[in-house]
Amino acid sequence: MTVLSVNLNKVAVLRNSRGGDQPDILRAARACLDAGAHGLTLHPRPDARHARSADVMALAALAGERRVELNLEGNPFAAPRPGYPGFLALCREARPAQATLVPDDDGQVTSDHGFDFARDGLRLRPLVVELKALGCRVSLFADAGCDVDAAAATGADRIELYTGPFAEAHAAGDAAAQLAGCADTARRAQAAGLGVNAGHDLSQDNLGDFLAAVPAVQEVSIGHALIGEALHDGLATTVARYLAILDAAGA
Structure with missing residues (x-):
């Protein structure tokens, strides 16, 4: 069965827009878990524009x-700075169940591409070794069509398929090519010994179709759409609807 990890970055964005501690990210996390979510995700960035080290x-x-599992996402190559000790330092302290490495730079609004494993593989290998020594399962953010053999050569446990292009194509009414690419990459990754996660712009509208094909x-790590939908329907109801989609996909 596919499990749901709720990304709480958008709760942190709303809190940070006014300062203080409201809305309370811990209260939101508890509400998601009480509703049945299987885990929690945070992606702290060096500029602390949403999730912070204290979160x-x-x-x-x-x-x-x-x-439950905590999935911590971040760029392991981003330099430490005041308020941000670096991704590996956070993992050493927090010991997340899963560390998802993402190649986003400081200027990106959101993650929008996976690693080039042919280029980045050698740099990733010692980081994967260190994270696994901390007890973290390691996942690497990856584009559909990526070199899965080079990804597997890093020693990582999983890839996380970047699903932004699929979501965009799905919204436009023609996701067949994107789904085929994601499905092919997932099969090749699994044949290379990698597990497969997915995330970015997944929503109630497109998640069922994605899971039926891939x-x-x-x-799946879902935050932006889930928190947006919850503004209208509430966290408990929204999480329950995602779980129902996952249950139907696994039936």
Whole structure:
């Protein structure tokens, strides 16, 4: 069965827009878990424009208390700076169940591409070794059509398929080519010994179609759409609707 990890970055964005601690990211996390979400995701960036280092530690404590997985995302090559100790330093302290490495730079509004494994593989290998020594499962953000053999050569456990192009094509009414590319990449990754996660712009509108076409997706990380939908329908209702889609896909 595919599990749901809820990305809480957008709750942090709303909080940061006014300062203070409202809305409370921990309260939102508890609401998602109470509704049945399987895990929590945060992607702290060096400029702290949404999730902060303190949020990481708070969610790590909650995940341990609830015995659910924390998925920590970030660029392992981003330099430390005041308020941001670096991705590996955060992982050393928080010990997330999963570390998802993402090649986003400081100027990106959001993650919009996966690694070039032929170029970045050698740099990624020692980081994967270090993260796995901390007890983290390691996932690498990857484009459909990527070199899965080079990804597997890093020693990573999984790839996370970047689903932004699929979501855009789905909204335009013609996702067949994107789905075929994602499905082919997933099959090749699995043949190379990698598990497959997926994330970015997945929503209630497109998630079922994605899971019907792409085999054996182990985890989806969903934040932007889920939090937006929850503004209208509430977190508990929205999480329950995603879980129903996952259940139907696994039936």
